Amino acid sequence: ETGVTQTPRHLVMGMTNKKSLKCEQHLGHNAMYWYKQSAKKPLELMFVYSLEERVENNSVPSRFSPECPNSSHLFLHLHTLQPEDSALYLCASSRQSSDPTDTQYFGPGTRLTVL
Amino acid sequence: AQSVTQLGSHVSVSEGALVLLRCNYSSSVPPYLFWYVQYPNQGLQLLLKYTSAATLVKGINGFEAEFKKSETSFHLTKPSAHMSDAAEYFCAVSDGYNFNKFYFGSGTKLNVKP
Numbered sequence: 001e002t003g004v005t006q007t008p009r010h011l012v013m014g015m016t017n018k019k020s021l022k023c024e025q026h027l028g029h030n031a032m033y034w035y036k037q038s039a040k041k042p043l044e045l046m047f048v049y050s051l052e053e054r055v056e057n058n059s060v061p062s063r064f065s066p067e068c069p070n071s072s073h074l075f076l077h078l079h080t081l082q083p084e085d086s087a088l089y090l091c092a093s094s095r096q097s098s099d100p101t102d103t104q105y106f107g108p109g110t111r112l113t114v115l
Numbered sequence: 116a117q118s119v120t121q122l123g124s125h126v127s128v129s130e131g132a133l134v135l136l137r138c139n140y141s142s143s144v145p146p147y148l149f150w151y152v153q154y155p156n157q158g159l160q161l162l163l164k165y166t167s168a169a170t171l172v173k174g175i176n177g178f179e180a181e182f183k184k185s186e187t188s189f190h191l192t193k194p195s196a197h198m199s200d201a202a203e204y205f206c207a208v209s210d211g212y213n214f215n216k217f218y219f220g221s222g223t224k225l226n227v228k229p
Contacts (some may be wrong), residue, residue, distance in 0.1 A: 004158070042119075043205070043219040056216065090158055100147050100209040101166040104217065106158030 003027065004107035006091050012113045013081065021076040021110045029051060031097035032074040033104065034066060035107030037088040050097035081114045086110070117208045121220035129228045134178075134193040136223050138206035141187065147209040147218070148189040154202045156204075164165055165189060173229045176200070201227045 003045040004025045013019050025032065034046040048056035049068040063085075074091055088111050092104040121152075122137040147166050148173055148205040151159040163174025180191045189206060206220040 006158075040124075040221070042221050045216060045219075048216070092159075100216075101164070103149075103161050103164065104159075105174075106160070108156065108158045 002055075004091060004093055006089075006107035006110050008110060009108065010111045010113075012115065013078070014115050015081055015083070017081075018077070018079040020078065021089055021091075021112075023074040023076075023107055025072055025074075025091075025093040025105070025107075027093055027105060028069055029093040029095050029105070031094045032068060032071075033092040033094075034074065034076055035090040035092065037105075038108070039087075040049050043090070046076075048097055052101055055097060080111075081112075083114050086112055086114045117132075117146070117218045119206050119208050119218055119220035121204075121206055121223050123223055124221065125224045125226065127228060128196045129227040130198055131149075131195050134196045134200065134225065135189070136191040136204050136206075136225065138189045138191065138220060139187050140189060140206075140208045142208055146183060147181060148180075149207040149209065150174065150178070150189075150191050150213065151205045151207065151219075152202045162191070196225075196227045198227050198229065201225055 007022045024098045032049045036044045046060045047066045062083040063080050067075040088109045090109045091107040094104045118141045120139045138217045149164045150162040153159045162178050163172045165172050165182045173179045178193045203222045203224045207217045
């Protein structure tokens, strides 16, 4: 399998549930990203990880908790979410996070619905 | 601060017609600019990028974009639309200061009519 994969592709959860989104990249990249894509809004960068260290936390509520156990895997742990958190969550990777010309490669996303 | 404005959330063209998707940016530093495409139920795929080399950038699937500093624009064009071009297109500017941080526009959905 190549590229960036995300699981699950669809997730429906209640506001009291705890769930996790998983992202895996097979490109040998050192940087990974979480984005939120809501209807009629630009993509919002949530977190940036470089060599497994979080280097950017874009004022994201604490009910979203990222984890990067190694350079190939990235998780987004979800708890006590709100209906407005329903969105498409996209994972991306790039060779390194410090190069502004570097291409980011995106996964297909997880469509999250919070009831 | 960096920002991107895409004029027109929906654009409709006939098959074979010229495609023009507009992108204007605001950047306090020389920008790095990207166009991505998103097909239904898929992630974003890079079409092309400008990284301060040639101002006319050619990408995949016959698309190209021209960086015009005086107009702060990076419009995306394709001479002849194909049905398979129907998708949503995103322009992004990269923040050269603070890691590889992208600022995306709101996107333009391209509809291609037969």
